[in-house]
């Protein structure tokens with residue numbers, strides 16, 4: 001059952017519970033300790049920011065050593081690195097964004113740091129670079145030129161594609177938070193940019209459920225659209241209770257039918273990428289339970305795979321042909337209720 005799917009998450013998915021209104025409520029686990037949890041939880045690979053691997057201000061030699069050390073730990077633990085994402089939202093030079101910052105010096109910083117993320121990816125053995133364009137947007141519309149902004153993002157993508165002829169770029173789009181309005185707010189926007197890039201074959205998307213929901217879209221339809229383009233190269237599955245801050249709730253915990261449709265479309269398409277679970281523990285979670293949200297999300301995913309595999313597709317086709325969507329709905333809901 002599990003053999004088709006490889007599960008991944010990032011070190012940020014085991015957290016201290018701090019939020020904008022309060023300090024940590026759980027101890028901050030060292031990265032090496034987090035890495036020991038992966039296999040125990042049934043996960044196969046690690047998603048990484050550049051500075052999860054080593055600090056962003058390390059020189060070439062220090063970076064090379066940092067990468068070699070992490071690579072060795074990954075090999076020892078039997079894990080692989082899924083992707084590297086340049087963290088372009090915490091440094092002082094990314095206050096106004098990375099690629100779309102108004103300051104030329106700040107844009108240069110973002111480009112240099114992204115190239116370094118490619119070097120890190122090569123050293124730890126992955127060809128996938130994820131761009132979550134956190135601060136590429138505005139708080140007020142007048143702050144930046146919305147025609148120039150996508151051009152700057154495209155130039156950055158092209159620069160990375162030219163810098164390394166092997167890497168792939170995966171856009172992870174999100175409509176808001178931290179910005180009021182993000183540029184390229186949905187996977188559809190980024191897919192259009194892929195086709196304008198210097199090498200469309202190496203440009204695709206990572207789709208996160210919560211981000212689609214925040215954009216008012218259904219994650220399974222967003223995922224299906226990227227599958228149609230053969231550009232769904234990773235996912236961040238989680239859940240989201242309505243239009244508010246990005247919650248990263250456990251997969252399927254809010255809307256089981258929405259989660260089922262996500263799994264069902266991945267199953268039908270024989271999706272071969274990783275199942276990333278970008279989930280956060282509740283702030284109320286005790287330290288001894290702080291990885292349960294990961295185990296639970298994986299378990300819910302696998303349970304929904306079983307449900308998807310138990311669907312009688314000829315029955316679905318017959319009900320579609322008869323336009324009997326009332327019966328089709330009851331059939332699916334009863335499946336979800338264990339019948």
Ligand code: GLO
Pocket residue numbers: 085130131132172174208236246278
């Ligand atoms: C935030 C994003 C973020 C990314 C991560 C890797 O909303 O989901 O957690 O997934 O930085 O790109």
Ligand code: MG
Pocket residue numbers: 172208236278
């Ligand atoms: Mg994410």
